[in-house]
Amino acid sequence: MELLEKTDKIHETMLKNFEEKIERGDAIEPKDKMPDGYRKHLMRQMSQHAHSEVIGMQPEGNWITRAPSLRAKQILLAKIQDEGGHGLYLYSAAETLGISRDEMIAQLHSGKAKYSNIFNYPALTWADIGAIGWLVDGAAIVNQVSLQRTSYGPYSRAMVRICKEESFHQRQGYEIMANMMKGTKDQQEMAQDAMNRWWWPSLMMFGPHDSESPHTGDAFKWKIKRHSNDELRQKFIDKTVQQAEVIGLTIPDKDLKWNEEKKCYNHGAINWDEFYRVIGGNGPCNKQRMDHHVKVHNEGAWVRAAADAYRLKKEKQLLHL
Amino acid sequence: MATDSQLATWEVFMQSKPGANYIHAGSVHAADKQMALQNARDTYTRRGEGTSIWVVPTDAITASNPDDNDMFFDPANDKVYRHPTFYVMPEGAKAI
Secondary structure: OHHHHHHHHHHHHHHHHHHHHHHHOOOEOOOOOOOHHHHHHHHHHHHHHHHHHHHOHHHHHOOHHHOOOHHHHHHHHHHHHHHHHHHHHHHHHHHOOOOOHHHHHHHHHHOOOOOOHHHHOOOOOHHHHHHHHHHHHHHHHHHHHHHOOOOEHHHHHHHHHHHHHHHHHHHHHHHHHHHHHOOOHHHHHHHHHHHHHHHHHHHHOOOOOHHHOOOHHHHHHOOOOOOOHHHHHHHHHHHHHHHHHHHOOOOOOOOOEEEOOOOEEEOOOOOHHHHHHHHHHHOOOHHHHHHHHHHHHHHOHHHHHHHHHHHHHHHHHHHHO | OOOOOOOEEEEEEEEOOOOOOEEEEEEEEEOOHHHHHHHHHHHHOOOOOOOEEEEEEHHHOOOOOHHHHHHHHHHHOOOHHHOHHHOOOOOOOOOO
């Protein structure tokens, strides 16, 4: 009984110290004491974020061999390499919480960990590469800029690094769209078609409305999240509408209207049934994305084994000297 | 064959330009030193962010415990005479 009370007391002090730190705006570092819920929330969010970067390489990788010019191919390669790099920053930041990259990948393969729903849609034409860079990376940037001030130090530092690199991604996408809109009628239609398919899924990237979001409470209290889903979505819409107008693209939302009073756009209803259907595994590419990741992971096993065998061999040689 | 793994982790420290401090950039996975260096270059210097890199096996690093901070860093606080502003300089003295 006494022991129990003592443990409770320690636990209480720990939580109080932690919450005071958060309140002051101090960053939490890996060796700091933190509540289980905080650690778990971060592991879930950061591994999902890392998996998204890596799975996000697939729809674009599909176009490397078919990029319309050498310039376009070089840019696309560099962008996809960045996405892989961002995945690595995030895995390494998540590992500071005490979960290994092996475990995170196993969780991805078992379906326990998720990745951003947006990558379950296919990149059908070259205009999709434009739309992905402009809209998908554009939405990701809004979210990641906000996360630069997240309370967990390693996550925040990874976000700062990622944001620096991400703006090239968005600009190259917008340039593709702008060029197509200056092109033939077919090219313009292709750009508009990509816009029509990627607009709504991009809005869904911010997650459910604040009134429906199950994880928001703790995330706000612990300053993991600094802005709500709806706030970030609004920011993205307000930025993007003008960019679409400049190049002559139409936002596929008949209810989109400037709200003079609030100084922002009102948007039409989001089809959440589709969101939950795709998240539930029934999107156009869920199976393909996961199968590909598992296949490449398994096919790469011999490389990791060979690297390890080489290390052992060299260590043995050193000992014999 | 050993069981499949993501290989060991290494901490990466980078110097942004000659003469600057080495600053922790993050970590990488690699089987040996050379692979760690190459992976660190590919991961952390795609835009000329560094001119020199150190890699250190993660488990070779010992870190202070934040719980001991008060005790561990305490002696620093009561030795104000280590700071130049502690001393009273004669009026009129220059360049000191």
